[in-house]
Amino acid sequence: MTATAPDAAPEGAGIAEIADATPHFRFFALEVLRTRRLGRSFLRITFGGESLSGFRSGGHDQSLSLFLPPAGREHTALPSTDEDTWFADWRGMPDEERPVMRSYTVREQRRTADGVDEVDIDFVLHGGSSPASSWAGRAVTGRRILAIGPAVAENKSVRFQPPAGTDAFLLYADETALPAAAAILDRLPAGIPVRAWFEIPHEDDRLYLRAPAGADITWVVRDPGAGRERTDRVLDALRTAERPAAGAPYAWIAGESATIRAVRRHFVQDCGIDRRAVRFTGYWRLGATEEQLLAEAYAGRAPDEDPAAEL
Ligand SMILES: Cc1cc2nc3c(=O)[nH]c(=O)nc-3n(C[C@H](O)[C@H](O)[C@H](O)COP(=O)(O)OP(=O)(O)OC[C@H]3O[C@@H](n4cnc5c(N)ncnc54)[C@H](O)[C@@H]3O)c2cc1C
CATH class of the missing domain: 3.40.50.80 (Nucleotide-binding domain of ferredoxin-NADP reductase (FNR) module)
Structure with missing residues (x-):
């Protein structure tokens, strides 16, 4: 279930990824636990899911790619999450069945006192029928989606990299x-x-x-x-x-x-x-x-x- 991060790397895996043989990104199954309105335009969705035990946000502007179900479907389904085949399989799906891929930010990752791994993502509700914004606006507890996210904290989807000596x-x-x-x-x-x-x-x-x-x-x-x-x-x-x-x-x-x-x-x-x-x-x-x-x-x-x- 490893994958490259399409939002950051259309060119594919980086050198570090090859050198240390640890996949930097992979698929995670996310389930909506709860939602909370933060401001007129912002909705926080808190996701859980067993696979999040392997999720390693690098913090800062860590981004990930979400796969959201097409209109009329409750949950996201992909033919495969295999590193070598998922992309071609996803692209080959009929338009009306293909999940939309969108880039978002890991606002926070935490493990609760009960040992539950959670990830917050803050969605801008920008109106209209845009797939991600309108999916977020309709999200309810129990909805399941897929994401390609970080499996190691040092990864190239953290773009905030100030040099030493920044004043x-x-x-x-x-x-x-x-x-x-x-x-x-x-x-x-x-x-x-x-x-x-x-x-x-x-x-x-x-x-x-x-x-x-x-x-x-x-x-x-x-x-x-x-x-x-x-x-x-x-x-x-x-x-x-x-x-x-x-x-x-x-x-x-x-x-x-x-x-x-x-x-x-x-x-x-x-x-x-x-x-x-x-x-x-x-x-x-x-x-x-x-x-x-x-x-x-x-x-x-x-x-x-x-x-x-x-x-
Ligand atoms: C690395 C990265 C991290 C990101 N993190 C976040 C995040 O944490 N939260 C977040 O909300 N977004 C985030 N975005 C932006 C988000 O991916 C885009 O806004 C995306 O277009 C939303 O998808 P959509 O399906 O709603 O709209 P699309 O189908 O992509 O676009 C439909 C129409 O809506 C317009 N549109 C898109 N976004 C907005 C907007 N915000 N306001 C007004 N019009 C808009 C487009 O120009 C287009 O005309 C991030 C993007 C990147 C690249």
């Missing part, structure tokens, strides 16, 4: 990346300045966040119905903010593709931050489904993560 953290996230940013804040060391900008659809999407003392967080509430011009509002917030004086800042940026590219350009061109110290990831793109983004990634046209990409 300030700069974070930008929209609502889809807020779960990842929250998990990053959970683990940041005390004593290093943190400046963060979080873009949310509504006032009541401000979430309670644990953060190191002194962390400076700006909430940017989007105009209702904002389209591409949403980016301008984020850039205004960035331009007017004071940044910590730092010689070796590390920036982590994730969210809608056009906005993250603009934020990256601001940090690199306007602020003079070394582009290798700016980690940026497109979590979604206005007007494109994740199938379309994956198709571009497989075709080798995915500039939304490449530090060498043109600004």
Whole structure:
């Protein structure tokens, strides 16, 4: 039941994976234990399942790939979860039966006092009939899905990798990346300045966040119905903010593709931050489904993560 992580690695297994022969990713069977509304747009789903005893989140922005049942089906079923055959088998399924694959973040993994392994995933309910968002909105206890997730904590789906000597953290996230940013804040060391900008659809999407003392967080509430011009509002917030004086800042940026590219350009061109110290990831793109983004990634046209990409 081993697998590569499609959200992170269309090219397949990494060198480390081959070298230590421990599969970094594999399939897990997840069952909905409970749901909880966190804000107007956020729904936390807590999953359990026996296979989670082998789940090893690396924390921070650890992502995983969920397989969600197509409309009209209660549970996810795949013809195979074998490392060598699952992908072709999944792709070969009739459209109306094929589960949708979507990337999400492990907000938290824990073992309860009763020894039950649990994983929280925070879903943005963005409306309409989008498969993942609408599945989450209908989720009830007992629904079963599949995921490709981490079997070792050090894996390449943890993108937040600040170099030693980092002396300030700069974070930008929209609502889809807020779960990842929250998990990053959970683990940041005390004593290093943190400046963060979080873009949310509504006032009541401000979430309670644990953060190191002194962390400076700006909430940017989007105009209702904002389209591409949403980016301008984020850039205004960035331009007017004071940044910590730092010689070796590390920036982590994730969210809608056009906005993250603009934020990256601001940090690199306007602020003079070394582009290798700016980690940026497109979590979604206005007007494109994740199938379309994956198709571009497989075709080798995915500039939304490449530090060498043109600004
Ligand atoms: C590494 C990674 C981690 C992620 N973690 C999370 C997470 O923890 N929580 C989370 O909610 N999302 C997360 N996302 C984003 C999520 O995968 C996308 O939002 C995805 O498109 C949702 O699938 P869908 O089936 O709802 O919509 P799709 O079928 O993929 O898209 C349908 C339409 O909805 C639009 N759309 C997609 N997302 C949004 C949105 N948030 N607001 C408005 N319109 C949207 C698309 O542009 C498209 O037009 C993550 C993405 C990545 C790459």
